[in-house]
Amino acid sequence: MTMRLDYLSIFPAYFDVLDISLLGKAAVNGLVEVHAHDLRDWTHDRHRTVDDTPCGGGAGMVMKPDPWGEAFDEIIGTEPDSSVHVIFPSPSGAPFTQSAAQELSSAVRIVFCCGRYEGIDHRVIDYARSMWTVHEVSLGDYVLNGGEVAALAITEAVVRLVPGFMGNPESLAEESFSAGQDGLLEYPLFTRPVSWRGLDVPEVLMSGHHGRIAKWRRDESVRLTCERRPDLTDSDFGVPH
Numbered sequence: 067m068t069m070r071l072d073y074l075s076i077f078p079a080y081f082d083v084l085d086i087s088l089l090g091k092a093a094v095n096g097l098v099e100v101h102a103h104d105l106r107d108w109t110h111d112r113h114r115t116v117d118d119t120p121c122g123g124g125a126g127m128v129m130k131p132d133p134w135g136e137a138f139d140e141i142i143g144t145e146p147d148s149s150v151h152v153i154f155p156s157p158s159g160a161p162f163t164q165s166a167a168q169e170l171s172s173a174v175r176i177v178f179c180c181g182r183y184e185g186i187d188h189r190v191i192d193y194a195r196s197m198w199t200v201h202e203v204s205l206g207d208y209v210l211n212g213g214e215v216a217a218l219a220i221t222e223a224v225v226r227l228v229p230g231f232m233g234n235p236e237s238l239a240e241e242s243f244s245a246g247q248d249g250l251l252e253y254p255l256f257t258r259p260v261s262w263r264g265l266d267v268p269e270v271l272m273s274g275h276h277g278r279i280a281k282w283r284r285d286e287s288v289r290l291t292c293e294r295r296p297d298l299t300d301s302d303f304g305v306p307h
């Protein structure tokens with residue numbers, strides 16, 4: 067099953083990078099197909115205008131609804147289809163999570179709508195909700211200049227979970243934010259040389275004693291999680307279960 071990814075943006079060149087590395091390989095072996103579109107192709111004036119002043123006043127400009135609607139008609143269609151997932155990155159969206167990435171990894175089609183300026187006329191999102199499955203998502207509590215970088219990050223998080231994409235699926239199981247690690251942060255990693263610039267690999271990892279190694283790793287995950295992400299610990303007891 068091939069996943070089709072579409073990107074609507076006034077800077078479609080952002081998505082040239084998807085031809086490189088793992089994502090490029092996935093595209094080559096037919097797991098995903100990527101289509102980037104310039105929103106200005108659906109404007110009809112000499113200046114290819116996509117923005118206008120905000121109704122009700124306020125700073126900056128807002129993206130006009132018309133080009134989005136015409137692009138939707140051509141790229142997605144004019145019939146409702148709940149199997150199409152339309153993603154609007156937004157500072158006011160729901161936080162994007164690993165579980166959202168997991169859900170989206172089984173989608174047949176995902177369309178990323180990348181806003182710029184101060185955002186997109188809200189009727190575009192309302193219209194999309196009447197037609198497809200819409201996700202307004204935030205990448206985190208910081209403001210980007212547009213949706214493109216968020217779309218790339220979400221793409222990477224989703225596509226790497228598509229069955230057949232990752233060479234060694236077992237590495238997915240052990241990751242942070244996934245069930246395999248009980249939602250704890252990952253333990254520190256080491257490789258050769260055993261001593262490097264006066265810094266040594268923890269002895270336990272060289273002991274070959276798998277029980278001790280597993281305990282050391284879990285203890286490190288618990289320590290790191292308590293230090294850096296108290297929000298991930300079980301609030302009842304203050305220590306991860």
Ligand SMILES: Nc1cc(-c2ccc3ccn(Cc4ccc(CN5CCCCC5)cc4)c3c2)n[nH]1
Binds near residue numbers: 181184207
């Ligand atoms: N996680 C995350 C996603 C984004 C994101 C995603 C999509 C777009 C499209 C445009 N921008 C820029 C921008 C800038 C400033 C504001 C503030 N806001 C404006 C209106 C009045 C109140 C205040 C909003 C949007 C975007 C930013 N940033 N961070």
